[in-house]
Amino acid sequence: MNLCIVGTGYVGLVTAACFAEMGNNVVCVDVNQEIVEALNRGSIHIFEPGLEEIVQRNAEQGRLRFTTDLNEGLESSLFVMICVGTPSKPDGSCDLCYVHQVARDVGKNMTDYKVVVNKSTVPVGTADKVRALILEEQEARGVNIEFDVVSNPEFLKEGDAINDFMKPDRVVVGTDNVRVAELLKALYAPFARSRDKMIVMGVRSSEMTKYAANCMLATKISFINEIANICERVGADVNDVRQGIGSDQRIGRHFIYPGLGYGGSCFPKDVRALIDTAVSNGYEPSVLKAVDGLNMRQKRLLVDKITAYFADRGGIEGKTLALWGIAFKPNTDDIREAPALELIAELTAAGMRVQAFDPAAGDKAKEALTENSLVSIHPAQYDVLEGADVLAVATEWNQFRNPDFGRIKKTLKQPVIFDGRNLYGAEFLRRYELEYHCIGRVANASQVG
Ligand code: UDX
Numbered sequence: 001m002n003l004c005i006v007g008t009g010y011v012g013l014v015t016a017a018c019f020a021e022m023g024n025n026v027v028c029v030d031v032n033q034e035i036v037e038a039l040n041r042g043s044i045h046i047f048e049p050g051l052e053e054i055v056q057r058n059a060e061q062g063r064l065r066f067t068t069d070l071n072e073g074l075e076s077s078l079f080v081m082i083c084v085g086t087p088s089k090p091d092g093s094c095d096l097c098y099v100h101q102v103a104r105d106v107g108k109n110m111t112d113y114k115v116v117v118n119k120s121t122v123p124v125g126t127a128d129k130v131r132a133l134i135l136e137e138q139e140a141r142g143v144n145i146e147f148d149v150v151s152n153p154e155f156l157k158e159g160d161a162i163n164d165f166m167k168p169d170r171v172v173v174g175t176d177n178v179r180v181a182e183l184l185k186a187l188y189a190p191f192a193r194s195r196d197k198m199i200v201m202g203v204r205s206s207e208m209t210k211y212a213a214n215c216m217l218a219t220k221i222s223f224i225n226e227i228a229n230i231c232e233r234v235g236a237d238v239n240d241v242r243q244g245i246g247s248d249q250r251i252g253r254h255f256i257y258p259g260l261g262y263g264g265s266c267f268p269k270d271v272r273a274l275i276d277t278a279v280s281n282g283y284e285p286s287v288l289k290a291v292d293g294l295n296m297r298q299k300r301l302l303v304d305k306i307t308a309y310f311a312d313r314g315g316i317e318g319k320t321l322a323l324w325g326i327a328f329k330p331n332t333d334d335i336r337e338a339p340a341l342e343l344i345a346e347l348t349a350a351g352m353r354v355q356a357f358d359p360a361a362g363d364k365a366k367e368a369l370t371e372n373s374l375v376s377i378h379p380a381q382y383d384v385l386e387g388a389d390v391l392a393v394a395t396e397w398n399q400f401r402n403p404d405f406g407r408i409k410k411t412l413k414q415p416v417i418f419d420g421r422n423l424y425g426a427e428f429l430r431r432y433e434l435e436y437h438c439i440g441r442v443a444n445a446s447q448v449g
Pocket residue numbers: 154155156157158159214217221254255256257258259260261262263264265266267328329
């Protein structure tokens with residue numbers, strides 16, 4: 001099938017590459033000339049394991065092209081997929097200007113029937129708005145060309161996006177039109193071989209499903225973080241509690257790891273956008289507000305622990321923190337809403353120096369933190385320990401899981417680790433005479449690492 005994908009960001013590029021991989025002809029359109037030229041040379045601008053190889057292979061075999069010209073994409077395509085960004089406005093609502101612009105451009109340029117598929121995360125009612133904008137442009141041209149607008153949200157995790165696209169848990173399609181649903185089923189057949197994986201529903205329910213999924217997952221994280229904070233105060237170990245509750249299948253073992261709060265480009269934004277939708281429709285979303293509020297507090301957790309540690313040791317001003325991990329999670333260079341950024345901002349505002357290392361996000365962090373003279377980003381994991389007082393871990397990259405504790409102990413001025421991801425066991429660290437602060441666990445309880 002022929003597809004036109006608008007937007008070469010995270011969702012657009014993964015979607016384009018995976019559809020091309022299944023033999024479809026894909027034209028990917030982006031307004032950014034530089035990105036398009038780089039993509040046509042086979043070099044990709046986002047960090048996603050396995051993506052570059054698929055892009056290069058399909059480009060070489062002629063199934064994947066990149067252009068700045070929407071008409072080139074529209075010309076022969078039955079499907080037009082909107083995969084552009086929907087950033088947050090300062091009030092938490094979703095900025096739809098890019099989605100609306102694509103809708104207008106499609107209305108201005110289409111010459112035959114199209115299925116317009118919205119993959120961007122958009123508030124309920126956006127598909128109706130897209131339809132209205134296309135109609136408006138057609139009227140202005142004096143034409144009446146048939147089209148359908150479908151909602152088809154993506155559920156890709158950064159760092160594992162190819163796998164999520166190739167083997168989805170489900171493919172959600174929002175449309176009232178049976179014929180269009182069949183077209184989407186055919187398009188997704190190679191990925192969702194079991195027909196049970198295709199879930200067809202109304203457009204508004206589909207738009208809502210994306211928000212409900214992300215908000216449910218964010219709720220799980222804020223919930224376990226709250227339990228961890230209580231555990232810490234009553235002498236319980238959240239690691240044991242997590243396993244104890246996760247064995248109940250209704251709760252499940254996945255996605256209930258406590259930490260420094262959720263970050264990234266989706267959860268914080270989507271929780272706030274759903275709060276905005278609820279409030280503007282006259283409903284007070286108390287659970288969602290609590291989820292968001294707790295997450296903001298959680299991101300400060302290590303700040304409080306580090307400040308408390310230094311309280312009777314001369315304060316944090318003038319001290320140096322070694323920091324492992326800046327990305328909002330492992331296997332990505334994405335630092336959007338990363339807890340590490342909050343940690344750095346708060347500690348340096350109080351006069352502490354931070355020497356940070358991240359296996360992938362170093363360049364982005366350098367760019368984001370150029371103004372902050374108290375932060376330095378280093379290219380090697382153990383370099384940041386030199387001259388540092390204590391060590392903190394903010395991202396659970398694998399290479400931090402089994403580090404050289406002897407070297408940590410020898411290099412730090414004070415043998416203390418603040419672990420925001422519960423990677424280690426206190427008893428094990430005691431052998432190295434390292435003091436250990438983690439989340440939701442008492443330091444002298446039996447810990448399994
Ligand atoms: C998320 C959704 O998982 C995905 O389905 C959606 O399409 C986009 O948003 P992503 O933002 O890439 O994906 O990251 P994810 O792996 O879900 O992690 C989000 C955040 O939650 C990270 O900051 C992570 O550290 C945190 N998290 C995750 C926890 O704190 N505990 C957990 O148990 C799981």
